[in-house]
Amino acid sequence: MENDMQFDLVSPERSLASMDATSVQIPGADGDMTVMADHAPTITTLRPGVLKVDAGGTTHEFVVTGGFAEIGQSGVSVLAERAVARADVTQGDMDAMMDEAQDSYDRAKAAAQGDAGPVDDAAKLLADMVAVGSEIGLSPKQPNL
Template sequence: MADMMQFDLVSPERRLASVEAREVQIPGADGDMTAMPDHVPTITTLRPGVLKVAHAGGTDEYVVSGGFAEISGDGVTVLAEEALPRGELNQDMFDRMIQGLRDRHAKAKDAYVNEPGPVDEAAKLLADMVAVGSEMGLSSN
């Protein structure tokens, strides 16, 4: 069993990370998961949350708003809708992320009047991001 694997995190704006990692904690849409070297191949969607990467130099944390993670036996690639290092998240950025999710929820309510599934999913994404902000001491006015 290998003790390290390749980890890459990419958002539409930039590549945030490319390191050899021991483990990656992923905020999956169906529940949190930890990927380690030789993990069974998996593709999962992300929910808003904090993605943690343990590597030789310590642990890095990134706030993600959604996207996909592809786990293979030798690495993890995350394609995030929006991502930034946890230390870069400030109130203005958080407000922008929350507003985007509120807009998404409002559109779902308009488009799916008698179909609660998509509306509930949008509400869950918003609630997850509010929880991330609360954990970091940010307000979701």
């Protein structure tokens, strides 16, 4: 269609999606953004969240934990650290993602030596993971801050 753009989602394990999309909602590190055809070229980092793709009258949702999105003339390419179709995320998956975020926070806190920046970043990651769990209807573990 005339207002469609190419969308590709790739994680280190595999290619998860490649389709013509009408719009893509991206959980950007600086805030959510919606990309449509003819969007200005942009590169943004991702925060943990739900990436939503409108394609052919259907919305496809993916849980991402970070990565990058490149928006260009031909469409959107997302390179995710981890990406799973929302429908495939189990409570065990959510628990594992929370454990990784908690471990990252604990390591940052132990290594901080007065530098709050990495600790704040890790705390933000934990908060984002709690928000993801709430958004997709799974119970996030309570973080130990």
